[in-house]
Amino acid sequence: MRVRVALCVFTAWLAAAGSxxxxxxxxxxxxxxxxxxxxxxxxxxxxxxxAVIALETPMRAEDAAIVPVAIRxxxxxxxxxxxxxxxxxxxxxPSPVAAEFQFTPASGRADIxxxxxxxxxxxxxxxxxxxxGKHYMVANYVKAxxxxxxxxxxxxxxxxxxxxxxxxxVDDKLVAGQPALAQLMVSHPNDSGLAMDQLARTFAPPHFxxxxxxxxxxxxxxxxDVDFSISENPNFRFYFTPQNGGLLQAKVVDNQDLKFxxxxxxxxxxxxxxx
Amino acid sequence: MNIxxxxxxxxxxxxxxxxxxxxxxxxxxxxxxxPGVYVHYGRQEDISAANRGDISNSGFVxxxxxxxxxxxxxxxxxxxxxxxxxxxxTDRPVCFVINTHAxxxxxxxxxxFAGDKPQFIGHVRLPEAIRRRGPNYLNALNRTLxxxxxxxxxxxxxxxxxxxxxxxxxxxxxxxxxxxTAHTDCDLTVLDEKSGTLWLGDLAFEGHVPVLDGxxxxxxxxxxxxxxxxxxxxxxxxxxAAGWPGVLDAQERxxxxxLADVTSALKARKTLAETLDAAxxxxxxxxxxxxxxxxxxxxxxxxxxxxxx
Numbered sequence: 309m310r311v312r313v314a315l316c317v318f319t320a321w322l323a324a325a326g327s328x329x330x331x332x333x334x335x336x337x338x339x340x341x342x343x344x345x346x347x348x349x350x351x352x353x354x355x356x357x358x359a360v361i362a363l364e365t366p367m368r369a370e371d372a373a374i375v376p377v378a379i380r381x382x383x384x385x386x387x388x389x390x391x392x393x394x395x396x397x398x399x400x401x402p403s404p405v406a407a408e409f410q411f412t413p414a415s416g417r418a419d420i421x422x423x424x425x426x427x428x429x430x431x432x433x434x435x436x437x438x439x440x441g442k443h444y445m446v447a448n449y450v451k452a453x454x455x456x457x458x459x460x461x462x463x464x465x466x467x468x469x470x471x472x473x474x475x476x477x478v479d480d481k482l483v484a485g486q487p488a489l490a491q492l493m494v495s496h497p498n499d500s501g502l503a504m505d506q507l508a509r510t511f512a513p514p515h516f517x518x519x520x521x522x523x524x525x526x527x528x529x530x531x532x533d534v535d536f537s538i539s540e541n542p543n544f545r546f547y548f549t550p551q552n553g554g555l556l557q558a559k560v561v562d563n564q565d566l567k568f569x570x571x572x573x574x575x576x577x578x579x580x581x582x583x
Numbered sequence: 584m585n586i587x588x589x590x591x592x593x594x595x596x597x598x599x600x601x602x603x604x605x606x607x608x609x610x611x612x613x614x615x616x617x618p619g620v621y622v623h624y625g626r627q628e629d630i631s632a633a634n635r636g637d638i639s640n641s642g643f644v645x646x647x648x649x650x651x652x653x654x655x656x657x658x659x660x661x662x663x664x665x666x667x668x669x670x671x672x673t674d675r676p677v678c679f680v681i682n683t684h685a686x687x688x689x690x691x692x693x694x695x696f697a698g699d700k701p702q703f704i705g706h707v708r709l710p711e712a713i714r715r716r717g718p719n720y721l722n723a724l725n726r727t728l729x730x731x732x733x734x735x736x737x738x739x740x741x742x743x744x745x746x747x748x749x750x751x752x753x754x755x756x757x758x759x760x761x762x763x764t765a766h767t768d769c770d771l772t773v774l775d776e777k778s779g780t781l782w783l784g785d786l787a788f789e790g791h792v793p794v795l796d797g798x799x800x801x802x803x804x805x806x807x808x809x810x811x812x813x814x815x816x817x818x819x820x821x822x823x824a825a826g827w828p829g830v831l832d833a834q835e836r837x838x839x840x841x842l843a844d845v846t847s848a849l850k851a852r853k854t855l856a857e858t859l860d861a862a863x864x865x866x867x868x869x870x871x872x873x874x875x876x877x878x879x880x881x882x883x884x885x886x887x888x889x890x891x892x
Binding site for chain 2: 364459463475539543
């Protein structure tokens with residue numbers, strides 16, 4: 309299956325653009341990365357990420373508006389050693405820092421899946437920081453789709469009309485003390501507002517989610533500072549560690565200070581006792 | 584190459600001459616299926632430097648007083664070839680340039696008609712779509728076509744259609760209809776009442792795999808409404824219509840299969856990435872350019888339908 313899919317993608321981008329044949333550029337030579345490395349990470353040494361995190365991106369952004377990205381932790385969150393931050397960077401986007409995630413030992417796993425916009429051929433990076441202050445980076449090159457694929461949403465009017473609808477859900481089977489997968493969906497245009505050229509006489513103001521806080525029984529499990537590099541209708545899959553029932557809460561704030569909240573009450577009966 | 588660049592800077596006329604010589608290389612054929620109705624069938628290809636964006640259908644309708652152009656092709660050079668075809672067919676002025684939606688292969692020839700000072704007409708949501716997507720489209724065009732993209736600019740509509748509107752060409756009326764979100768959020772159809780010719784834009788694909796860039800359920804609903812229209816002939820956005828409404832059958836089958844596949848992936852709690860990896864390819868043999876668009880369609884359908892659950 310994997311091979312067939314890879315072939316399918318390969319033929320697609322062969323057909324897409326002759327320039328795609330050029331070898332992927334070296335990630336370290338990216339000027340934007342050099343700036344971000346200096347400003348956001350104070351030039352901190354970046355270790356090889358193999359044993360700490362993996363980054364999953366498609367080779368080619370089929371739909372530049374909704375590119376699925378997954379960051380997977382290679383280590384479990386424990387009190388002694390855990391990933392406390394993960395940055396998601398998109399070098400060639402107007403705002404390269406797409407997201408900064410915070411995790412705790414209570415997260416269980418520092419995995420995160422979301423969807424991003426990709427403006428053009430770019431490196432996508434994940435940088436993880438462990439609680440001992442070490443940084444680990446992994447970078448993938450993603451080819452943007454040509455032709456009629458654009459990072460803008462499909463239906464801006466519909467997106468504005470549904471603003472603020474939320475959905476929070478968790479795995480069907482929960483085991484006390486075992487990390488469980490949760491998903492948060494936020495209906496929001498997540499609009500950059502960038503009227504990107506001289507054509508615009510009236511500028512649509514930017515309107516995007518800037519912070520997401522998820523807590524379980526009042527303790528944070530995933531906090532995200534994000535911007536419009538995240539796709540319309542921001543979507544996050546992450547972990548938390550259920551105990552005996554309790555409340556999973558999500559608070560979302562956008563750049564116009566609109567606040568959206570939702571919560572999921574987990575009955576004690578729903579969480580199986582740990583073996 | 585430098586010479587061409589230098590010339591095109593001089594004046595509109597010089598650009599027209601250069602464009603026309605490029606148009607010869609483009610092999611820009613025109614058909615005349617009914618009196619006063621002219622259609623150019625673009626190639627069933629992805630955009631490339633070789634085809635200069637001549638990958639969608641366009642054409643024009645000639646009345647007693649005016650010409651209306653319907654879609655303009657995927658680059659300034661293609662627009663110039665179309666403008667030249669109009670000049671060869673009639674001496675009446677181009678009063679209207681109508682775009683069926685915001686995709687680059689349908690709007691990027693607009694600038695070739697700027698000298699005619701026509702009304703540029705589109706769906707009421709076309710301006711926002713061009714503003715949001717246009718710069719990205721233009722970057723992609725410049726990347727793919729290089730210097731052959733020269734002259735291509737973004738041209739915003741000067742007249743917006745919400746619901747139904749009419750355009751008088753002199754002894755001949757075009758009925759314009761703006762649709763709900765379907766292929767895109769700015770689909771517009773054009774009916775020439777005199778010949779009974781309906782220009783569908785990308786509400787109809789033949790050969791070229793359908794592209795979903797709007798709303799899947801809306802697309803299916805619009806197809807159902809289109810089926811009820813009694814017309815003599817239709818011009819799809821891509822490919823040729825052998826019959827009406829039979830040309831919609833294969834497209835509807837594809838879209839219904841897409842709906843079913845993505846719905847069952849969502850029921851099985853598959854993520855977007857998993858759904859894309861396992862994208863059902865049962866329709867692959869039925870369509871041109873399948874690998875270029877199918878996964879994008881799956882992605883768009885997933886993002887829409889996950890809110891339906």
